[in-house]
Amino acid sequence: MVAYSVWYNIVRPIAVGTMLVGACHTLFSMRGSIVESIAGALGASAKAAHEGRHIARTDRDIPFQWLALGTAVLVVAVTIIYYVFTGSWLAAIIAAAIMTVAGFLLSAVGGYLVGLVGSSNQPLSGLTLSALVLAALVMLAIGAKGMSGVAAVLGVASVVACACSVSGSLIQDLKAGHLLGGTPWKMQVVEIVSVIVLSLFLMFPIVALHEANLATGGIGGRALPAPQAGLMAQLAKGIVGGQMAWGLIGIGAAFGIALIMCGARSPMLVAVGMYLPFDTVSAIFVGGILKWVADQITARRAPELRAKIEEKGVLLASGLIAGEAIVGILLAVTFLSGISSFTKLLTGADEFRFYPALGGWLSLAGFAAIAWVLVRIPLGHRGAK
Numbered sequence: 001m002v003a004y005s006v007w008y009n010i011v012r013p014i015a016v017g018t019m020l021v022g023a024c025h026t027l028f029s030m031r032g033s034i035v036e037s038i039a040g041a042l043g044a045s046a047k048a049a050h051e052g053r054h055i056a057r058t059d060r061d062i063p064f065q066w067l068a069l070g071t072a073v074l075v076v077a078v079t080i081i082y083y084v085f086t087g088s089w090l091a092a093i094i095a096a097a098i099m100t101v102a103g104f105l106l107s108a109v110g111g112y113l114v115g116l117v118g119s120s121n122q123p124l125s126g127l128t129l130s131a132l133v134l135a136a137l138v139m140l141a142i143g144a145k146g147m148s149g150v151a152a153v154l155g156v157a158s159v160v161a162c163a164c165s166v167s168g169s170l171i172q173d174l175k176a177g178h179l180l181g182g183t184p185w186k187m188q189v190v191e192i193v194s195v196i197v198l199s200l201f202l203m204f205p206i207v208a209l210h211e212a213n214l215a216t217g218g219i220g221g222r223a224l225p226a227p228q229a230g231l232m233a234q235l236a237k238g239i240v241g242g243q244m245a246w247g248l249i250g251i252g253a254a255f256g257i258a259l260i261m262c263g264a265r266s267p268m269l270v271a272v273g274m275y276l277p278f279d280t281v282s283a284i285f286v287g288g289i290l291k292w293v294a295d296q297i298t299a300r301r302a303p304e305l306r307a308k309i310e311e312k313g314v315l316l317a318s319g320l321i322a323g324e325a326i327v328g329i330l331l332a333v334t335f336l337s338g339i340s341s342f343t344k345l346l347t348g349a350d351e352f353r354f355y356p357a358l359g360g361w362l363s364l365a366g367f368a369a370i371a372w373v374l375v376r377i378p379l380g381h382r383g384a385k
Contacts, residue, residue, distance in 0.1 A: 013245045015274035016234050017252020018259070022268030023129045025260055058178065062185045075100055078159065085151035091144040092152070098138060099156045102131040103163040111167035125268070127164050132157040132232055136239035149240040150233075157232050166195060205329040212332035225276050286371075287317075294375050301379070313378035320370070 075096055082092035106127045135156040139149045170191050177187045210218040220226045220233075238249070252271070259267040273281050294313060298306050 010248060012230070012275055013234070013248035014252035014255065015271045016230075017249040017254075018256035018271035018274065019125070019252075019268060020129065020235070020249070021253045021256030021260070022266070022271055023125050025256070025267060057183055058181060060183060060185050062188050071100070078155075082152050082155055085155055086144055086148045088144060088148075091139065091142060091149070094138060094142060095135060095152045095156050098131070098135045099159050102134065102156070103160045106131060106160055107163045107167040111164075111171040114168035114171050124161065124164055124168075128157050128161040128232065129235070131160040132235060133239070136236055139240050145240055145242070147241065150236045153236040153240055154232060157236070166191075205332070208329060208332040208336055212335040225280055230275065287374075290371055290374050294378060297375070297379055309378045313374065316374065316377055320374075 078099060079092050079096040082095045083089055086092055086095070132153060135153045136149075139145075139153055144152060170188075173191065174184060174187060177184065206219070209224060213219070213221060213224050216224070218224065220230055238245070256267050256271065259270055264270060273284075276284075291313075294309070295306075298309050302309070
C-alpha cells in the first residue's frame with residue numbers, strides 16, 4: 001500500500017508533467033503538417049462553395065447550410081449542458097464558443113494528419129490538451145472555479161477529443177469511399193447515424209465496466225487505468241480547482257525536456273509508462289520481449305519474410321485485444337447481474353477447495369499458451385520454418 005501511495009501521489013504527477021511536455025513536443029514537431037492541414041481544409045471548403053452544384057458526384061458533400069444548421073442546434077444543446085455544469089450562462093456560452101472554434105480547427109488538423117500519417121499516429125492527446133488548457137485558462141479568467149469550472153473544462157475537452165477522433169476515422173472512410181467511387185454525402189450521412197447509434201450503445205458497457213470495478217476505483221482506477229483521461233482530469237483540477245501539485249508537475253516537465261534533449265524517440269511513451277500501474281507496464285514489457293524473440297527467430301530463418309510475419313503478428317495481437325475487451329465487458333455484465341466470479345458459479349466457492357493456488361498456476365499456463373501462440377503462428381508463415 002505504501003508503494004501504491006507513492007506511485008499515485010508522487011510518480012503520477014511527475015508523469016503528468018512529462019506527458020504535457022511530450023504532447024507539446026509532438027504538436028511542435030508536426031507544426032508544418034498542422035499548418036498545411038488547416039490551409040487544406042479551408043481551401044477545400046472554399047472550392048466546394050465556389051463550384052456549387054457543378055461539382056462531380058464523387059466530390060459532392062452535405063450542403064453547407066445543413067451543416068451550419070446542425071452545428072447551431074448541437075452548440076445550443078451543448079451550451080445548456082455547460083450551464084448545468086457551471087450554473088452561469090456566461091461561463092456556459094464562453095465554454096461553448098471555445099468548444100466550437102477549437103473543435104472545428106483541431107478536427108480539421110486531426111483528420112488531415114490521419115490522412116498524412118495514419119490513425120495510429122494522430123496526436124489526439126496533444127490536440128485535446130491544447131483545447132483543455134485554453135478552456136481552463138479562460139474559465140479561470142472569468143472566475144469559474146471549483147468543481148463547476150472543472151466540469152465545464154472537461155466538457156470542452158471531451159467534445160473536442162470525440163470530434164478529433166471521429167474526424168480521423170471519417171477521413172479514412174471517405175478516402176476508401178473515394179477509391180471505390182462512392183458518393184461523399186451519402187457516406188457522411190451514414191457516419192452521422194453511426195456516431196449517434198454508437199454513442200448510445202457504448203454508454204452501457206462503459207457504465208458496466210465502471211460499476212463492476214468500483215472496488216479498485218472504477219474507470220481510471222487501478223484495474224482500469226486511463227492515463228490520458230487522468231491527465232485531463234488532473235490538469236483541469238489543478239488549473240481551475242487549485243489542486244495542482246505544481247512542484248511535481250515541474251519536475252516531470254523538466255524530465256520531459258531532458259528526454260527530448262537526450263534524443264528519446266517518444267517522451268510521451270516514457271511518461272505513460274510512469275503513469276500506468278506496474279502490473280499493466282509489466283504486461284507491456286513481456287509483450288516487448290515476445291516481439292524481440294520473434295524478431296530474432298525471423299532474422300535467422302526468413303529475413304525476407306519479416307514484413308509478412310509482422311503483419312500476421314499485428315493482426316493476431318489485434319484480435320486478442322479485441323477479444324479481451326469483449327470478454328472484459330461480458331465479465332462486468334455478469335458481475336452486475338450477481339455472478340461475482342465463474343469460479344464460485346462452477347464450484348460454489350470463491351477458490352478451488354482442493355488447492356487454493358491452483359487458479360494462479362492455471363493463469364500462468366494460460367499466459368504461456370498465449371506467448372507461444374503470439375510467436376509460433378506468425379512464424380508459421382510459409383517459408384519461415
